[in-house]
Amino acid sequence: MDAWFWAAQVLNGIAIGIILFLVAAGLTLLLGVMGMLNLAHGAFYMVGAYALYSVFASGVAGWYGLGFLAVIAATALVGALLERFALRPLYDRPPGYILLATFALVLIFDDLVLLIWGRAYKSVPPPAPFEGALQLGTVPFPAYYALIILVGVLLTLALWLLLQRTAFGRLIRALATDREMVAALGVNVSRSLRMVYVLSAVLAGIGGAMAAPLRSISSGMGVEVVIQSFVVVVIGGLGSIWGAFIGALILGQFSALGILLVPRFAVAIPYLVLVMILIWRPYGLFGTRV
């Protein structure tokens, strides 16, 4: 009983960690490649969840699969528009401008969502085959968490292939190292930056859509997850995708197990981990010393 119980908790933590990773990956990508601290990242998480809800509410068969196509399309579109009209004009200004602009976008998006979808919170069920619980030894484990873990691992692999094995990935890594040099080699830098931004938006949108069947969908739902993602990014090292992956899994475990071991301090645990990392390795687990 006990071993299964702890195994279920660990898997639980992995599922939480994977959703966190999808959001944090985009955040750290933007930091690494563009040096941009994007507070509006949670907006994509929220847009993803609402897009899935819209497809669900339309009542089409196979809403979950179609919903994910809609999520990708919606977040890519919103991301591209934001990058072009709200952020690009600020690239040449000091970074504080982008910080302010993205904070303004957080507020704007929270209100836009209320205007479009109304004030009642929304809810989507898990897709039908994944509604109940599996039996993990002696303890129940939600089938949908298993789906999250599976899809999350596949997405992580795909992201790894994209970054390590494709021309686009090489370009991203080159941009992160020396943007001016890349420009001098004749690469259209501003188009590439937009693609990075869109990629990060889509990742967060998928994270929001995957979390939606387990959480409630409401205005402001992106705030908490972005704060946690910043913790993940700092733990992992600014700009490091692998750092974000490990950081998210660590944080997921701490939230799942911390609640059981030290319930009174569960809320503080992520931040304690953050402080310890900052003292011990201020550049993060996988960051490079500056």
Place this chain on the structure above:
Amino acid sequence: MRATRRQHLVGTGLVLLGVLMLASPPAWAADPVKIGVLAPLTGVYSIVGDRGVKGVELAAAEINAAGGILGRPVEIIARDDETNPEVALRQVRRLMLQDKVAAVIGPLHGGAAIAVSNETKRSQVLQFPFAAVEDLTTVNCQPFLWRITASASQTARGGAELAKRLGLTSWATISSDFSYGRSVANYFVEHLKDINPSVTIVTQAWPKLGEEDFGAYINEIIKSQAKGLYVGLFAADLVRFVKQAKAFGLLDRMTVLFDSGGSHEVLKTLGDDAPFGHWASERYNFLASSSEVNRKFVEAFNKKYNLYPDMIVYDGYASLKFFAAAAEKAKSVEPRKVAAALAGLRLETPKGVVWLRPEDHQAVQPTIWGKVQKAAPYTFPILTDFVIVPAERVTLPLDRSGQGCR
């Protein structure tokens, strides 16, 4: 002789004025009695706040159609407290100083209600809070605050009575870690042990307000093998918890009691994911009473707003009705006199006959629990199979309430 342009204008104006005077129902001779409503009108909780205002508006319309309060019309002024104690304080000052209201109904947020209570006490303006937080009628009891809304202890003690009736002997609780969440779980456990000493509480979980992932708590509750679970989670937290509890199969393993889980908003959001067959309480339920007063109230509200009234609608509606009845009895809207008339006042409301206890200013009323079910013609899950726990069993004994008023 041709009339000048000015004469034309004056003439038209006079005719218009006449038409307006003819069209407006009773021509009020006296100044209106102004009632302020403080509720969240923006943000996530605005959907609840809006309903509270609608409840007060319906009561005002009924009172005005019947000749007003002491022959004076009632005027409602709603202000947004943004679910924030500081804003609520600013708004209540505005209501008192600028609008010169005779009474304030609200706020909904516990902390805001306590902050506003300090102000209404100082300025001697009547207040009828929406908030159910116990302190308002215990340590913070004050001469000008009277609560029609069912208190935290009334709901939770009613839950304990239901738990005893269900005959389950081991219980777990899960409740948000803030004052209101803590108090409902504590009142439940304490009263259950009082009335049924053989019961064991196997585990108590306190997730933070706004917790995203209840998985670890749910696993622990399942592991505890409790037969019953008492839930003190609200709004979006409750939606998340129910969905995750369902995913883990918790709802198939034990009987669950959701404190205030009859909220229409939560049940509408959950839809097919609602915890069918489990129990939920509601401070007022539109189906729980077959009285004529209730039938008329539900019908009038549904006709005016195309909505079924839920607990906050009732709270707002009944609060204004109590104020009006007390003012008529006192033959004055002067707060001291109205407060004196409120003490012990008994009124038939849509919930039933409710009276205000002079010692702690809490409305003594039964607690409504029902089973969550799907039933036509309602498009959202409703409560059925009501268990109505009588007022004298759920209301806190006087030695533990009204401390601030002694």
